[in-house]
Amino acid sequence: xxxxxxxxxxxAWLVDDESRLQNIHYRPGRSAPSTTSGEGIYSFNDHxxxxxxxxxxxxxxxxxxxxNGG
Amino acid sequence: xxxxxxxxxxxxxxxxxxxYCYLPDRSGRRQISPEVVASxxxxxxxxxxxxxxxxxxxxxxxxxxxxxxxxDRLVGSTRRLEAAGFKINHCVQTNGTLIxxxxxxxxxxIGMRVGVSIDGPQDLHDLNRKMRNxxxxxxxxxxxxxxxxxxxxxxxxxxxxxxxxxDRAEEIYDFFAGLGARSLGFNVPEIEGQNRTSDISSDxxxxxxxxxxxxxxxxxxxxxxxxxxxxxxxVASLRYGEMGRLSELVQPFGIVTVACxxxxxxxxxxxxxxxxxxxxxxxxxxxxxxxxxxxxxxDRLLRMKAEIDLGIERCRNGCAYFDVCGGGAPxxxxxxxxxxxxxxxxxxxxxKQALVDSLLSYVDRPVxx
Numbered sequence: 001x002x003x004x005x006x007x008x009x010x011x012a013w014l015v016d017d018e019s020r021l022q023n024i025h026y027r028p029g030r031s032a033p034s035t036t037s038g039e040g041i042y043s044f045n046d047h048x049x050x051x052x053x054x055x056x057x058x059x060x061x062x063x064x065x066x067x068n069g070g
Numbered sequence: 071x072x073x074x075x076x077x078x079x080x081x082x083x084x085x086x087x088x089x090y091c092y093l094p095d096r097s098g099r100r101q102i103s104p105e106v107v108a109s110x111x112x113x114x115x116x117x118x119x120x121x122x123x124x125x126x127x128x129x130x131x132x133x134x135x136x137x138x139x140x141x142d143r144l145v146g147s148t149r150r151l152e153a154a155g156f157k158i159n160h161c162v163q164t165n166g167t168l169i170x171x172x173x174x175x176x177x178x179x180i181g182m183r184v185g186v187s188i189d190g191p192q193d194l195h196d197l198n199r200k201m202r203n204x205x206x207x208x209x210x211x212x213x214x215x216x217x218x219x220x221x222x223x224x225x226x227x228x229x230x231x232x233x234x235x236x237d238r239a240e241e242i243y244d245f246f247a248g249l250g251a252r253s254l255g256f257n258v259p260e261i262e263g264q265n266r267t268s269d270i271s272s273d274x275x276x277x278x279x280x281x282x283x284x285x286x287x288x289x290x291x292x293x294x295x296x297x298x299x300x301x302x303x304x305v306a307s308l309r310y311g312e313m314g315r316l317s318e319l320v321q322p323f324g325i326v327t328v329a330c331x332x333x334x335x336x337x338x339x340x341x342x343x344x345x346x347x348x349x350x351x352x353x354x355x356x357x358x359x360x361x362x363x364x365x366x367x368x369d370r371l372l373r374m375k376a377e378i379d380l381g382i383e384r385c386r387n388g389c390a391y392f393d394v395c396g397g398g399a400p401x402x403x404x405x406x407x408x409x410x411x412x413x414x415x416x417x418x419x420x421x422k423q424a425l426v427d428s429l430l431s432y433v434d435r436p437v438x439x
Contacts, residue, residue: 002390003390003391003426003427003430004390004393006430006434007308007313007393007394007426007430008313010308010430010433011308011309011313014305014308014309015309
């Protein structure tokens with residue numbers, strides 16, 4: 001699979017269920033950071049409280065299973 | 071297009087002498103004036119460029135070298151933006167050696183976000199971040215960080231990845247977690263400015279860097295001790311961002327840099343202070359003397375934009391990573407290839423491409439049931 005398609009699949013998986021993002025510590029509803037944002041030159045993005053979310057490795061396991069056809 | 075990042079060069083002077091620094095004139099003692107700062111703010115406001123939440127970053131030289139009272143006065147000149155109703159994020163990127171209680175007072179009073187440049191544990195940090203007498207600066211940086219911590223002032227960290235750091239991903243991550251940094255960003259030594267080569271010139275470095283990202287991602291998702299700029303921004307942007315959106319680095323006025331003499335630059339901030347046979351010093355005017363209409367029509371700006379646009383098209387048509395990159399970094403393109411109308415650079419390979427590959431490898435990895 002191409003890089004573009006793998007990225008699209010990963011994005012679709014993240015979009016499919018908001019809780020997945022929440023469970024891997026991204027706070028839904030916060031302003032969207034961008035990999036193409038100039039702010040990324042520094043580290044000043046607003047990511048307050050992200051670390052208060054619970055970590056859930058099962059989310060990654062789900063994705064790995066799904067990506068592998070499971 | 072609005073401006074989300076305004077970088078103001080407090081002074082070109084830096085009190086330390088990092089071996090990988092590409093900035094010229096680090097001994098220059100000039101300082102930006104409150105009038106130049108006011109002109110920069112007025113120019114952006116009158117042009118309708120100020121994004122809500124504009125980050126105003128004091129950098130490009132050691133900003134704390136001017137002293138707390140002077141920095142306070144300079145910040146005061148940006149207040150006209152807030153008075154006009156704009157929400158502004160005040161930020162400073164410092165080498166950390168000059169953080170004093172007076173600066174902590176200032177940071178607290180205006181809610182300034184503090185970024186500290188530190189390269190990890192002492193032996194790694196002192197390899198490159200040295201005083202002019204050759205001594206390492208780790209002890210002084212740690213004293214500055216201790217002052218921040220004692221005052222309860224949060225800070226973000228940026229770490230340059232020298233070759234010697236690449237075998238120590240987990241140790242470096244744990245170091246910053248123990249330090250209490252809110253977030254951590256990694257920079258690679260770039261081929262830019264006076265640095266005609268850097269670690270990324272070596273294929274061996276690129277290979278080792280990929281291994282570094284692989285190990286770091288696994289460790290990060292296992293520990294989650296801090297916000298990891300490269301990875302967390304990438305994942306969140308995949309979820310919330312727009313695939314294929316052009317980078318602010320390639321759009322005029324997405325990022326604006328103003329040097330202490332009022333010279334204005336756009337596209338990559340690293341262009342400020344560099345020089346080129348065709349684009350001279352890359353400046354597109356002066357905030358003290360030129361109107362925005364004049365700057366917008368600047369011949370050098372138009373020539374740079376035309377060449378950068380060609381480079382974007384090459385990226386769009388030929389790079390598998392365009393959807394999460396948006397056109398690359400013009401400063402790296404011209405530093406590595408002498409032109410803006412090119413696509414891939416070694417900087418692309420060592421940052422965006424290697425990161426995406428490592429992240430995808432992580433999420434695709436087999437996981438035991």
